[in-house]
Amino acid sequence: MRLAAHMECLRRIGTALTAAGVMAILLSACGGSAGTAATPTLTQIIQANLPADFRIEVYQGEDVLGGNSVQFSEVVAQGRPVVLVMLAGRCGYCHRQLPVIQELHAQYGGQVLFLGIDVGEFMGLGSRDDVLELIVQQHLTFPIGTVRSIQAIGAYHVSGTPTIFFLTPQGRVLRQQVGLMPAEALTQAVRELLQASH
Numbered sequence: 329m330r331l332a333a334h335m336e337c338l339r340r341i342g343t344a345l346t347a348a349g350v351m352a353i354l355l356s357a358c359g360g361s362a363g364t365a366a367t368p369t370l371t372q373i374i375q376a377n378l379p380a381d382f383r384i385e386v387y388q389g390e391d392v393l394g395g396n397s398v399q400f401s402e403v404v405a406q407g408r409p410v411v412l413v414m415l416a417g418r419c420g421y422c423h424r425q426l427p428v429i430q431e432l433h434a435q436y437g438g439q440v441l442f443l444g445i446d447v448g449e450f451m452g453l454g455s456r457d458d459v460l461e462l463i464v465q466q467h468l469t470f471p472i473g474t475v476r477s478i479q480a481i482g483a484y485h486v487s488g489t490p491t492i493f494f495l496t497p498q499g500r501v502l503r504q505q506v507g508l509m510p511a512e513a514l515t516q517a518v519r520e521l522l523q524a525s526h
Contacts, residue, residue, distance in 0.1 A: 417458025
């Protein structure tokens with residue numbers, strides 16, 4: 329295959345990829361250097377794009393996420409854009425933000441996966457019980473869980489709650505917002521995420 333053809337192939341299938349190792353596998357898949365590397369799976373591509381993969385211990389939404397303990401990359405691999413909300417049970421801004429997230433989930437839940445991750449124990453902002461109480465008080469129906477490792481929080485640079493990430497179906501972070509987001513701005517960000525995901 330000529331160099332120009334290699335470059336065109338890499339441009340088409342590599343635009344969403346950032347990891348050099350995955351790019352090398354794609355070069356091989358396009359007819360480059362002979363080797364034993366296989367074409368990466370969708371989950372591997374997503375793992376390469378995510379700031380970090382992590383295991384979610386699910387509080388609610390097992391039917392949507394695929395179990396009571398799942399990898400985040402597997403959730404993203406379902407093919408929908410994801411609004412990831414790092415929250416805490418004793419976070420005042422979270423108490424104000426989550427009703428807006430719930431409304432957007434009711435409106436866009438068929439197109440976008442809304443996912444809450446409880447980081448309260450790591451931030452000194454409450455326990456699992458605080459989030460479970462919050463779920464009941466605010467009638468939250470979108471999937472919510474927690475992580476058991478602080479490394480995930482560090483990799484995503486979570487400095488406060490809520491922190492909201494808007495991720496494409498390929499695992500690329502389109503936008504990150506720290507702190508309370510007005511309803512209009514949050515709605516617009518969801519619409520932009522949908523446009524970027526088509």
